[in-house]
Amino acid sequence: MGNHSDGSPNHSGTVATAGQNAVEKFQDPGLPPHRLRLADTDPRAAKRAERQVAILFGISVIGTVIFLVSYFAIDLHTDGSIATIRTQNLLLGLGTAFAMLGIGTGIVHWAKALMPDHEVSEERHAIRTEEDRQAAVRIVDDIVEETGIKRRPLIRNTLLGAVALAPLPALAVFGDLGPRPDDKLAHTMWAPQDGKLKRLTRDPDGTPIKASDVTIGSAFHVIPEGLNELAEGKLSAKAKAVVLLMRLNPEDLTISKGRETWNYNGIVAYSKICTHVGCPVALYEQQTHHLLCPCHQSTFDLTKECKVIFGPASRPLPQLPISVDAEGYLVATSDFKEPVGPSYWERDEHERLINS
Secondary structure, three states: OOOOOOOOOOOOOOOOOOOOOOOOOOOOOOOOOOOOOHHHHOHHHHHHHHHHHHHHHHHHHHHHHHHHHHHHHOOOOOOOOHHHHHHHHHHHHHHHHHHHHHHHHHHHHHHHHOOOOOOOOOOOOOOOHHHHHHHHHHHHHHHHHHHOOOOOHHHHHHHHHHHHHOOHHHHHHHHOOOOOOOOHHHOOOOOOEOOEOEEEEEOOOOOEOEHHHOOOOOEEEEEEOOHHHOOOOHHHHHHHHOEEEEEOOHHHOOOOOOOOOOOEOOEEEEEOEOOOOOOEOOEEEOOOOEEEOOOOOOEEEHHHOOEEEEOOOOOOOOEOOEEEOOOOEEEEOOOOOOOOOOOOOOHHHHHHHHHO
16 A cells, blocks of 8 residues: 555645644735826826816717707607607707716716725724714715816816706706696596586497496496597597496495485496506406406405405595486486596595585
């Protein structure tokens, strides 16, 4: 057999064990030596980098100007052709890109070329109130000093100009959202017009519905009379006014106080717009009398005035008060008594105004 290590500390095959004063294998390498940049040693390079940063901030200003000019100078109401729309969209996109990229790349280049790049490490210390505040103030002062913004007015002025103009495109876009809706969300086409009640008509052809047409278990998608004749705003009006019409056994209905006249012989009408995020409630389970929203599975119990029994919706579907006219056609006796659809900021105030 061959010779093995005898375990002598001087032998090259010895394995170090505890207590033998062995040198640690992994030592703290410390921070790498700092390497000066060209701008740190050459004033001309620093001046050149300063001009480059200023040019980038200037590009941001030019991009903002391009956005504003293309937004206001190109009138789509006068010339709404596809070519004009494409041209405006191209200029808006380029203007936004130059405005944002100019600021971003300018700040990055400023930090990499001109700001101090020393690596610093320090031990944590106990938190002290006044001393901590003073230390924080000193840190902020050091940061401002290191940026060199006081010594470099060209960078400072171009940065201020770019930052001041950058929000203007967003303000222009917000201003183009149109006038405030005020209380328009609280009203629909179901309100009587000139004292005349609106008939319930089939969606989409607008055929009036008689009470005798609605049998137990049936469901109708309903729009108000006159909706199809609107010259403009038809989709917006329909989005608020669409209704589901169903007939149940009157004995199955749970009617709260004040709603005794809102149905006609078991025929009820409820808003089709889910109170969660406004999806159309289009599924009716005839056996359980449940209305289901297919978007997020909110479920409403038709026998209990469309109370929420499952899902994320927080409010029942608004009920449309209905009756019949002299010819037997179903009519809405009033508008909804609450705003339809999802919640919004002024909803509670609008509901109080409707019922006042």
